Amino acid sequence: MLRYALKRLLLVVPTLLLVTVFVFGIVRAIPGDVVDMMREQFQYGRDAAELRARLGLDRPLVEQYLTWVGGVARGDPGLSLWAKRSTTADIAARFPVTVTLSLLSIAISLAVALPVGIYAAIEQDSLADYLARSAAVGALSIPSFWLGTLIVVVPSFYFNWAPSIGSYVPFREAPLANLAQFVLPALCLGVTQAGVIMRMTRGMMLEVLRQDYVRTAWSKGLASRAVIVRHALRNAMIPIVTVIGGQMPFYFGGSIVMEHIFGLPGMGSFVLEAVNRRDYPVIQAVNLFVVGLVIVSNLLVDLSYGALDPRLRQEA
């Protein structure tokens, strides 16, 4: 297992290096240069060349890239071009919001999708199955931003009520109040993403439930719970876990929209502002961080394969 984990970890290094090249290049491909922005939108500085030199943007791109990567390797992705603040400090302040929202959303997705998917598979072609499948298609069809907007707008229109927004309470000040702020956005995100996981769970469970070893388990007289959870679900989980891993970017991306609607100070609003201002170090740092998170979550998914399927451990 350790060798397997190390092998997976080693593969992360070239991936991350490739990502740094991509992230560094893509922000510079956005139309509009930060120097023009500063001079023309916000009127910083008087001379473009002088400002460019002050920001270190007059150096060759390769040199800029190497400086940045060197900083990243030392844990210092640079300062915001506008605010002159450390991007690490800003990410550290905003990361807990995004990650809490993402994790809660995933938890809600799993809490909804797994039992419903399993039940629908067990009760195949029953009314409950049809209802569950319809609900899954419905959830897939509803964009989370639309659901979020609906939750905020409709009650205010008809009942003059809206969720408490605009007074973010940090976890260290009031843990329960902090978590309460995430319930609605996490529900919106979690429920809409649950459709994919529910359909995959149902499909895999149906396939596994038809396997000989499951039939054997039933014929041995094992309790339903043991057959379904220990024999069927565990074997159905690998593709489901793969889907969850693949969904990670959607959770992070969806969090950005939810933060906007529910006024949460996460990385979403931070990166949007940075893009609008062409604040290269911030965009690079956030992108690299998010990509890093996705890589780590995929790594965890890969590692979980080993835990779920002993054959993979042995192969590794």
Place this chain on the structure above:
Amino acid sequence: MANATMRRRDFLRAGAAAAALAATPGRGWAQGATPRRGGTLRIVGFEPPTFDIHGSVSFQTQLTSSFVHRTLFKYVNGEKYGASDFTLVPDIARKAVASKDGRTYTITLRKGVRWEKRAPLNGRELVAADVKYTWDRAVKKSAFANLLGSIEAVETPDTHTVRVRLADAYAPFLHNLAEPWNAILPHEVEDKLGDFKASESLVGCGPFVLERYEPGVKAVFARNPDYYEPGRPYLDRVEWLFLKDRGTQLSLFRAGQVDLPYYDGRIPRSEIAAFKKSNPGNPVHFWDWLAVRTLAFRTDKAPFNDVRVRRALSLAVDRKKWVAQYLEGQGYADHGPVPAPMHEWKIGGPDLGSGARWLEYNPALARKLLAEAGFPGGLKVKCTNWPGYGPELVEDLELLAFHLKAIGVELQIVNEEYGNYIRGSFLGKFDEASWGPSSIFTEVDGYLYNFFKSGEPNNRSHVSDNTLDVMLDAQRRYLARSSRKNAIDDIQRYTADQVYYVYTPYPKQVSSWGSRVKNLGMKNSFDKGAQLEVVWLEDAR
């Protein structure tokens, strides 16, 4: 010379009257209402890109810093004053005296104005050296520096007197001192922090002090206990929320969680009926906004270097119908170059002379002019814009395209990303035409000099007209209002005839706020601190 004396007298009279207004209890709010102290006002505001008022032209920076920083003069504020009433009242300054040639201003500062009692200022008195430091810095760093005229020298004869000498007489000088980008800054903050970019630099002498700043969430401003206006402000606190989603902003307002759904209480026109139904107790107020909406075109090249083509486009717009049908009467047909709410400067109709006829709706004449200019079959025009200004402006542009189509002009709308628009089209960098709202200016010069003077970055139509340049420079030198008015009337007549821009009809803004908010007046200014200084909450205890 006589002009200069009148200007000075006009200003002193206005200043004295306004000072009396400011000092008299019971004025500036509805008769019979008694201001109450206390409470927290919650407003949807903005998180500024920087707190440096000289390092940015962002209105968000001006709005946010105005709670804390103060200017030498300010505009009258409160519900009884119009949105475009820019009568000056003393703020940090007590009075200003202009020399007869209009080149020297001697400004006497109010005594006893103190900076906040925290490091690095520790409550020291604001003195003339602070004003000199601020102006020296503004001239070096601010993109608005040209709006201070050409400052030759700033002297401080004593601790409470500042004398500024201009290279040339500049009529808008005193007016512009009331703009929030002209607030007085203390040098100690820059000495300590290196600049004014961070929220820690927001140390001032205004009605409020920054109590808390939560990035991405809100700024909380608390009453400054040492504020120099006795009894002000009435509010204990202002929560300035950084909520970005418009739907959320309006929902929170409906639910009573915020007192103003936008920094100026603005609500969409399309939502008026719904708001009246859902929140019948809240006032809904129409008011005059000053940003003009223009179709700018490249007058430096064909086909728009031909005045007949420009006139044809103007003749195609049925402005009266536009206002009556699409704006339901809540707007102005003739909205530019001087915005209609600037009543003291604005001329229209027959006063515009021969240029007035190009504001009429006459598609037949428009087609004839186009044919004479060599476009009998009409023409196609690429028109850039930024759709992010919102659905109402998108509809306005579509309406303009609809009118132009009737004379054979096909407006090919090119939607741009904000960054490209604001650094490109907004500054005249487009191929054929561009449509959108202007910045707002509280002084008429902003709508004339910036739009028409050769080489100015806001001269989107690339106007290069020596006659007009001379007129524009001249109006800046007239210190007597009557002489300046004549010059500005002439500019309006001249530009109406030349049609360097097509000004499309303009709607009034509509705002709403919680019924507990009292003495809130809409104002075409980003000096939010001064506006809220006179506001109180009915349910304050």
